[in-house]
Amino acid sequence: MICERCKQQPASVHYTEVINNQKRQMYLCPGCAEEAQRAFDLGAPLNLHNLLAGLMGPGAAKELPEKETEFRCETCGLAGAAFGQSGLLGCGGCYQYFGERLEALLKRIHGSTRHTGKVPQRSRNKYLLIQEVDRLRAQMREAVENEEFERAAALRDAIRDLQQRLA
Amino acid sequence: MKNTLQSPYSQWMDDDAPETDVVISSRARLARSLAGYPFPHRLSPEQAEQVIQAAGLAVRHAEFRARFGDVELTRMTELSPVDRWILVEKHLVSPGFLKNTGKSFECKGLVLTPDERLSIMVNEEDHLRVQCLLPGLQLEAAAGTADEADSLLEKTLDFAFSDRIGYLTACPTNVGTGLRTSVMVHLPALVLLGQVKEALTTVSRLGLTVRGLFGEGTDVVGNLFQVSNQVTLGHREFEIIDNLASVTRQVIEQERSARQQLVRQMPVVLRDRVGRALGILKHAHTLGMEEAMRLISDVRLGVTAGLLKGPPSRVLLELMVITRPSYLVKTSGRELSPPEWDELRATLVRNLVNAHSGGDPEKRDGPEEGEEGGESP
Numbered sequence: 001m002i003c004e005r006c007k008q009q010p011a012s013v014h015y016t017e018v019i020n021n022q023k024r025q026m027y028l029c030p031g032c033a034e035e036a037q038r039a040f041d042l043g044a045p046l047n048l049h050n051l052l053a054g055l056m057g058p059g060a061a062k063e064l065p066e067k068e069t070e071f072r073c074e075t076c077g078l079a080g081a082a083f084g085q086s087g088l089l090g091c092g093g094c095y096q097y098f099g100e101r102l103e104a105l106l107k108r109i110h111g112s113t114r115h116t117g118k119v120p121q122r123s124r125n126k127y128l129l130i131q132e133v134d135r136l137r138a139q140m141r142e143a144v145e146n147e148e149f150e151r152a153a154a155l156r157d158a159i160r161d162l163q164q165r166l167a
Numbered sequence: 168m169k170n171t172l173q174s175p176y177s178q179w180m181d182d183d184a185p186e187t188d189v190v191i192s193s194r195a196r197l198a199r200s201l202a203g204y205p206f207p208h209r210l211s212p213e214q215a216e217q218v219i220q221a222a223g224l225a226v227r228h229a230e231f232r233a234r235f236g237d238v239e240l241t242r243m244t245e246l247s248p249v250d251r252w253i254l255v256e257k258h259l260v261s262p263g264f265l266k267n268t269g270k271s272f273e274c275k276g277l278v279l280t281p282d283e284r285l286s287i288m289v290n291e292e293d294h295l296r297v298q299c300l301l302p303g304l305q306l307e308a309a310a311g312t313a314d315e316a317d318s319l320l321e322k323t324l325d326f327a328f329s330d331r332i333g334y335l336t337a338c339p340t341n342v343g344t345g346l347r348t349s350v351m352v353h354l355p356a357l358v359l360l361g362q363v364k365e366a367l368t369t370v371s372r373l374g375l376t377v378r379g380l381f382g383e384g385t386d387v388v389g390n391l392f393q394v395s396n397q398v399t400l401g402h403r404e405f406e407i408i409d410n411l412a413s414v415t416r417q418v419i420e421q422e423r424s425a426r427q428q429l430v431r432q433m434p435v436v437l438r439d440r441v442g443r444a445l446g447i448l449k450h451a452h453t454l455g456m457e458e459a460m461r462l463i464s465d466v467r468l469g470v471t472a473g474l475l476k477g478p479p480s481r482v483l484l485e486l487m488v489i490t491r492p493s494y495l496v497k498t499s500g501r502e503l504s505p506p507e508w509d510e511l512r513a514t515l516v517r518n519l520v521n522a523h524s525g526g527d528p529e530k531r532d533g534p535e536e537g538e539e540g541g542e543s544p
Contacts (some may be wrong), residue, residue, distance in 0.1 A: 023233045032443075058275050076209060078209065085349065086208070087338060088206065088208055088292070088337045088338055089203050089206060089337055089338070089339065090206060090209045091204070091205040091209065092200060092202060092329070092335040093488035095329060095332060095335055095342070102339065105339055106332065106339055106342065106400060109339060109340055109397075109398070109400075110342075110343065110398045110399065110400035111398065111401060112292055112332060112343075112398075112400050112401020113331070113332065113400070113401070114332070114400075114401055115329070115330075115331065115332050115333025115334075115342075115343045115344070115347070115400060115401070116401060116402065116403050117333060117343060117344040117402070117404045118314070118317075118333075118334075118344060118404055119328070119333075120321050120326055120328050120336045121318070121321055122321070122325070123328050126330060127330050130330045130331075146218075
């Protein structure tokens with residue numbers, strides 16, 4: 001059999017590629033097979049976790065290994081580099097410790113960094129207070145823009161009260 | 168659990184549900200972590216044991232039982248490898264759940280309700296994965312049931328939750344609601360017309376992903392596709408559900424009109440194709456797995472398009488489980504050589520198809536159980 005690609009060399013490789021669930025099978029000579037392979041070789045196998053690691057931006061494990069190992073979650077000790085490799089966080093605390101960088105990642109994945117769905121019963125009161133603070137803050141900004149300074153000051157005090165209750 | 172492993176039938180295969188001509192099943196899954204514990208991949212063996220014990224306690228809670236019945240928690244180590252794979256083939260656990268057969272494997276468990284509608288994987292990627300699987304397009308009901316289970320579990324368990332980003336999960340792609348909803352759709356006509364790629368590309372522009380039969384990283388077989396939401400943070404649960412449901416409705420319309428188009432434009436070709444498929448399933452004495460899946464898909468197309476009097480859809484879904492390797496091994500009770508697999512597969516398929524063709528379509532329990540005399544002891 002002749003290679004289906006260069007149509008010159010004898011084919012000795014059964015080559016299968018799957019793109020967007022479309023499977024294509026060809027008989028290729030070793031040279032063409034290698035070339036075809038290279039076209040798809042993205043280094044590490046592309047999976048969700050590698051992709052996530054890449055999305056963490058310049059913190060990708062390969063580029064800054066030393067700096068990364070310094071950066072660890074205080075609760076579980078997970079290093080940034082380990083997240084880079086597995087794409088999995090170590091514990092709930094990691095979300096806090098990896099804060100800003102993770103926030104950028106969440107924005108990229110979800111287009112948002114703010115939960116608006118279900119709240120467990122035992123967190124509900126606190127959650128409602130936080131929502132209230134956010135709402136008052138927006139009102140305060142609006143008041144400042146409209147130069148309603150008295151109202152803004154009142155709102156500021158209300159926010160301070162709520163924040164004290166939260167702390 | 169015993170029944171689950173013996174019978175290839177599951178309730179999610181029922182035809183008596185909305186839109187089953189196109190939508191096979193609807194699934195809602197909530198990812199939950201216990202506060203104060205590292206995520207499963209970083210648990211010590213002692214901690215992993217504590218997590219599974221806590222899950223066991225939570226599902227034995229009186230209120231949970233009052234709602235979901237006599238649930239059992241089965242550790243994966245209590246099951247034979249074949250039985251574990253049967254759970255995957257019935258879509259009750261993910262393929263990834265069976266990996267990592269190290270020390271942590273001893274603390275992986277599955278909670279299953281007697282009707283198989285609700286299942287909870289313990290110590291998967293997250294401590295708990297609460298899943299509800301229903302036949303047809305019933306996303307709201309599935310999500311509602313999972314939500315109820317979650318609220319009942321919450322009475323005993325303290326879930327890791329952040330006021331800003333919601334439920335915390337091992338992978339940032341699940342954080343927020345932790346809700347992944349999906350539908351399994353059968354799109355043979357769109358595939359035949361070469362329109363499936365276009366239809367699904369549109370779907371992926373709407374924040375949804377398309378996957379193969381067994382979820383992430385698996386191939387498409389039997390023209391079955393899984394469509395699910397990608398985003399879990401920043402939207403409310405009902406918005407996520409509504410979005411998937413409305414896109415699914417459009418996919419249903421497209422598939423239906425593709426089926427009509429096929430019937431109109433090439434009635435003979437189509438009848439021939441589905442008729443031949445049924446003929447082979449009825450009479451073949453060896454059947455490869457891929458061939459079987461393809462033929463079952465064709466017959467299902469024929470039956471749902473009204474071209475063929477064949478077995479009802481739920482029997483065809485049962486066939487899809489029967490044709491998979493684990494079920495065959497289970498049925499034969501021993502290791503099989505590839506030709507023996509193909510022969511046994513053909514025998515099981517033949518018996519079940521013949522029992523449901525032309526006969527009483529309401530009769531589900533064909534003579535398949537134990538018929539081969541090889542039901543594992």
